[in-house]
Amino acid sequence: MEEDARVARHPVTDAEARRANRGWWDGDADNYQAEHGAFLGEVDFVWCPEGLREADARLLGDVAGRRVLEVGCGAASAARWLAKEGADTVAMDLSAGMLRHAVAAAEASGVRVPLLQADGLALPFRDGVFDVACTAFGAVPFVADSGALMREVARVLRPGGRWVFSVTHPMRWIFLDDPGERGLLAVHSYFDRSPYVERDADGEATYVEQHRTLGDRLRELVAAGFVLRDLVEPEWPAGHEQLWGQWSPLRGRLFPGTAIFCCEKA
Template sequence: MTQDRPDAVTAFPRRESGQQETVTANRSWWDREAEDYLDEHGEFLGDADLVWGPEGWTEEELQVLGDPARLPGCDVLEFGGGAAQGGRWFASRGARVVSSDLSREMLRTAGRLDRRSSGPAPALVQADATRLPFASEAFDVVFSAYGATPFVADSAGLMAELARVLRPGGLLAFSTSHPIRWAFPDLPDETGLTATGSYFDETPYVEDVGGRASYVEHHRTMGHRIAEILDAGLVLRAVHEPEWPADNESVWGGWSPLRGSRFPGTAIFLATRPSRD
């Protein structure tokens, strides 16, 4: 999920950043931050839970994926899986799961959780989500909770790649920052309630340290996110905009109960690959 910003950053520009620069910067950033991220947010995320976003809604509560009785025996890919909490949740329900991530150190945190967990564990694979090392039509379900989608420059290529590895009739589900957030400062207090930028500006957020990109996030409008899903040959089934739950008093970066009561912080997209029938 999107992070609090590191203190050592010397500039916070919005500028263009291509696929290779984005991959290099974000792999290094997540490698550096993996342990601290798990230590800070691990209790919130759980070891084997599918938490869709900083609001704290779980799959059991939202039922984005529908009937869990269909999961046993399914082949599942978690892309941008981080410590593979979501992958472990699927594995505990009888699915055959692979969890992939760009960062080797994030996968090491996944191994750390595997060793302390008593349940089944997913297979772990290091991979750029836009270039997956899997055969076409290999998975029944492809999903991610805030993984990869905001951290790749070629988001249209990402959707095409996810569609490639999905079997006909298969399901794609992923969450990411709600596009409206980009018009507002990423602050949890009243300052974050006043729009200061253009929703339509898709220039990436790039942190530079020593003249090199150290962290990159990419924005797409809601219309462009949906268009990329459709252009990949998928059928959009639902877009969820979960409200902030009344019992969540935590603050996570720019997410907070105050902002969550005014506008959505997370968007969850659900799509299917058409069956051959």
């Protein structure tokens, strides 16, 4: 996360974060799918750049007959995979640009799930209507108040419902955002919760990503009424040479890049 005049780490308001990230994902949707769509697949559930798949990990358990919500679904490849597994799946995202790709992928694959454009901080569902909620790098890193997001997810889950989400591993925030050797140098404090912010020439925030420590995440989950059942830190698999932003074989063999929180509503 190397800084210049338009890239820095400093606080932003919730409104700034929401506006920036909706605009970013609307504008970048085509590029994102062109770069990562083949890796993610049309009907597949990939948790992280390390390539861990739900078909192998089964972090959600048996989803057949379960009502499942994918939060921050992007192009909804995971939601379509869940539907193929027999889940009654709903997929939502803040970005119309990403949902446009979800519609196109549904047409191409023939697997369709309900799609909603909605804010993760105001889920448009009644209390306790889902058995499972999940997201692979969606919503959680992009909202200013992720504790509020945890409470919203807890609200729409039934007691005993499962909430599983993946995010950039918090320890990655001490390093430069570089897949090469420069990315092995620790330059930031792990305890600096200031978000990573990109701005345009007029000073408007165009991209915002939030940092929380492992302890922060645990406290958010407990406060929302969740019990943490597992914390998965996928190891970089042998033979996997594909770069994804700051993820690379070089860094992946030395320290984790992804954290997957597996929780149940108490």
